[in-house]
């Protein structure tokens with residue numbers, strides 16, 4: 001057990017490119033591969049903590065990219081971490097407070113600090129966050145397919161695997177008729193739709209028809225930065241709206257809930273700037289009786305491990321998008337890989353994120369490595 005503040009010595013940015021087993025299509029584009037950073041943060045005892053930056057190569061989902069993340073981390077955020085030792089990970093978001101947005105860059109570093117903190121405290125990351133579940137239920141997100149027949153086959157396979165709910169990506173032209181067909185084949189399926197901002201209030205009639213299909217929720221139907229039109233839409237729909245892209249902070253969550261823009265919130269650690277902010281949103285939603293679930297960003301095992309730890313908190317009452325490692329990857333970079341059995345992940349009981357980095361596999365995907373050291377920074381200054 002180490003009680004002294006964390007004195008970060010070095011941060012290594014491993015840039016990886018991992019090919020997806022199959023392309024993943026959303027209303028905003030198709031992913032063939034995943035480019036991202038694994039953050040390795042080394043403390044004064046030589047212990048390593050790990051984080052993952054979830055920004056994509058292109059600014060489709062949000063304005064951040066792999067390159068903006070690299071700039072923000074190297075030139076702005078890491079120097080702030082080197083300034084003084086860190087007694088608790090909550091201090092990281094305070095230290096980053098003067099920097100506007102860039103939530104995914106902030107979150108990647110903060111995640112590594114949380115992992116280090118948990119390891120030094122000899123706690124699982126889940127316990128360090130206050131989570132008490134031993135197991136979590138998960139669902140799976142299915143991209144837009146080229147035919148309904150293919151979609152039905154894919155759903156059927158994932159239902160057989162035991163996933164607790166199926167999320168279907170929709171866009172104009174791939175929505176009501178497709179979902180209706182799915183409902184016909186799977187009358188009792190816990191299913192939901194994610195539009196990734198593909199609609200506007202002009203589509204009100206179509207969106208209202210989705211009420212017939214007994215969806216658990218519809219995720220982010222309208223603009224990525226909207227909470228006003230979503231409130232108008234929610235007042236017309238019986239299906240709960242879940243916000244994803246529109247929520248970047250506790251304040252956003254508060255406003256959306258007060259306005260009636262949504263009845264459910266998808267928490268993505270990267271989108272809201274880290275685990276500390278995720279906890280704040282979680283606690284607020286618990287108080288307000290708003291169900292939350294943990295979203296996904298096509299993460300490698302490191303990001304999955306963080307999602308799993310967060311989902312151990314009590315208000316994560318709906319299955320999230322943290323599917324097994326082999327849902328996207330031929331070989332994941334952690335050991336053991338994330339395994340989903342009958343829709344359930346058992347939270348690892350080792351300290352920190354609870355999974356080991358597989359360095360051999362990491363290196364096989366690595367296209368660049370940048371090390372930022374505390375002493376370097378000092379020597380540059382002198």
Ligand SMILES: O=C(O)CCC(=O)c1ccccc1C(=O)O
Nearest residue numbers: 061141196295296297298299321
């Ligand atoms: O399986 C996952 O990691 C989540 C897949 C997913 O739905 C998604 C993937 C990429 C970008 C945005 C989203 C989303 O939740 O909107």
Ligand SMILES: [Mg+2]
Nearest residue numbers: 194219220244
């Ligand atoms: Mg979404």
